[in-house]
């Protein structure tokens with residue numbers, strides 16, 4: 105188990121992890137008195153159940169299967185368990201079970217994947233039950249000891265009391281006995297309105313080590329005898345290594361070995377990473393770049409533009425009425441074409457993984473958003489069975505979707521396999537990371553809106569052309585070839601449903617998949633769909649001569665939750681009152697990841713090209729808010745990420761490769777460019793929505809709509825730097 | 833061989849003179865709190881103090897750092913008492929993933945030693961670190977909290 109609250113513990117856990125090879129598991133079965141089996145944690149403390157370990161000193165260790173990458177769900181999940189457990193929050197600590205342990209116990213911890221803003225919403229039910237079940241067992245153990253009814257006992261902050269007899273005990277004292285009890289078949293969860301730990305803006309559990317330099321990220325792993333690897337994958341995606349001249353670098357300082365990794369990459373292994381990287385740069389490599397070397401942003405744009413033509417085949421994602429007939433009979437029509445580029449995740453910590461391979465085991469230490477996917481990658485790359493493999497998760501220096509992929513894990517294992525017995529830490533340079541991402545997909549969109557004589561919107565045609573993530577990443581999720589996720593934010597129903605009622609509607613996708621590998625990038629398809637739809641909604645409102653908020657409201661009568669968050673931002677920003685002199689407003693709304701969100705921005709523009717963002721208001725209805733302080737941070741962070749992409753992002757393709765190589769050409773917002781984000785949380789209950797991603801969708805359209813209000817000019821292409829528009 | 837003074841300790845390191853200070857700190861001195869983000873002095877993740885000045889250590893060679901007083905995030909606290917910036921970071925729950933925060937904290941500590949009560953404009957000018965998680969508003973708030981203490 106890798107504990108992440110204290111780095112000291114963390115390092116010790118690594119040592120244990122390495123020493124306890126053979127079993128690979130820190131957990132064992134213990135049959136002390138021939139009674140029922142007690143499962144024990146690494147330090148010998150009893151598991152009340154898989155989620156809860158109670159130490160004799162009353163410390164409660166809560167197991168967290170999902171990964172922490174800054175989004176705060178480690179703390180949020182612990183709050184949910186602690187809430188039901190009724191333990192003392194000041195005595196809570198957390199640890200990650202490993203995927204190997206989970207597989208060995210029939211996936212007792214469920215899904216490890218941490219993407220799609222699902223960390224809390226997809227596991228809240230069973231982790232809360234884990235806490236509640238443990239509470240019932242702990243109370244039962246005390247009641248049994250006192251020979252009273254459990255129903256006569258109460259618990260507060262881990263102290264159990266039997267009022268009639270005046271007896272008290274603590275969780276730490278009864279945990280051994282509780283661990284032997286049969287868990288109750290059913291437990292009742294608390295009504296969220298009675299929460300005292302969950303629902304509160306408690307401080308995160310993982311902060312201190314992040315301020316002292318002691319938090320261990322993948323890049324910081326140290327193992328005895330470890331060597332370091334730097335890697336270069338073919339700059340053109342899909343290309344291969346033809347040859348490389350190892351002799352040229354063999355004598356360079358610290359160099360131990362030059363290895364081919366798969367058929368497309370070469371790595372240098374050296375004593376330090378600096379030596380490995382220096383030698384790699386000096387290594388002559390000949391690539392077989394293949395046909396993809398002819399692809400450029402221009403050829404991609406041309407191909408996508410062809411997909412906007414109605415004559416081309418397309419998948420229909422959302423439809424009602426008859427758009428064609430309605431358009432033909434309309435009093436007035438407008439049309440606009442938008443586009444959105446590739447974006448690199450650019451996590452602050454570049455991709456890395458450390459692997460140790462021997463003939464009978466393979467272990468990996470890395471930051472991953474999906475421990476089980478990384479585990480599967482280790483099995484596949486090592487060729488060893490599950491019981492001989494494991495993945496030790498550490499803190500991620502950012503994820504944003506990138507670390508849900510396992511390419512870097514496979515590479516580390518492929519290198520380690522060529523040096524059995526030697527732990528290898530593979531670290532990508534920033535340049536490798538920028539040019540070998542799994543990019544936000546590239547798309548274009550043509551929208552046509554039609555009005556009747558009274559300026560009512562009677563038809564809307566939304567024709568998307570471009571790349572599908574699922575086609576590349578999860579082809580089994582395609583539905584008769586269609587990528588249902590392509591319609592995120594404009595879907596007929598579900599967790600990313602369209603929020604407007606238009607009598608004649610056609611939303612379709614002409615799928616075109618260039619060779620640049622796409623991936624899930626914070627907000628995923630909501631990013632471009634929200635820009636397209638919400639900016640065009642603004643265009644339609646202006647065409648109809650109506651206020652953008654009033655125009656939207658008329659179409660949202662059947663979507664009260666969408667409307668409620670829109671109204672919340674409008675009220676907070678003071679939409680019905682004039683903006684300050686020289687300041688202009690934009691507004692947007694969307695649904696994604698099960699949450700309803702809206703945003704409004706106030707900006708001023710100098711010389712038509714220098715934008716100052718004065719104010720941002722963002723609203724969300726995620727159903728329930730587990731930690732408002734963290735939700736506020738996720739909302740603000742999503743705007744920094746979304747506006748960085750709008751202003752500075754965009755990855756272009758030339759000769760089949762990505763042109764941007766570092767933060768000098770793929771810049772990111774700084775503190776002087778970012779105003780405070782005023783978060784308005786309006787949780788309406790009854791459903792569980794995500795938090796990390798949804799609000800990113802409204803960041804760009806709110807600012808783009810404000811830019812139109814300020815200048816009368818529409819921007820239909822991202823990033824703004826390509827149009828010489830930047831921050832003031 | 834190079835002689836460096838890091839956090840008040842002398843290190844004799846087997847490194848070439850053109851090795852970036854960042855990598856000597858991380859790999860040779862073994863102090864991994866200082867992070868690699870870009871290697872081209874753009875992001876600030878590698879910020880340390882050299883003679884009290886916040887400096888991006890990826891852009892400084894060992895030969896330039898010799899004979900100077902280098903402080904990394906591990907040396908910011910006085911014994912077991914955390915530096916006021918670290919304390920404020922904990923009280924205000926600033927970090928998200930935390931990866932940029934060593935550099936952010938070093939930059940802020942240097943700003944505050946020069947300007948104990950920085951204005952928003954001072955902060956905007958001095959703090960140019962990238963934070964992909966977007967912790968800027970907590971950073972600003974925490975700085976003001978320290979300044980008004």
Ligand code: FES
Nearest residue numbers: 869870871876890
């Ligand atoms: S690593 Fe030095 S500034 Fe980015």
Ligand code: FES
Nearest residue numbers: 929930932963965
């Ligand atoms: S806290 Fe993650 S990059 Fe700043």
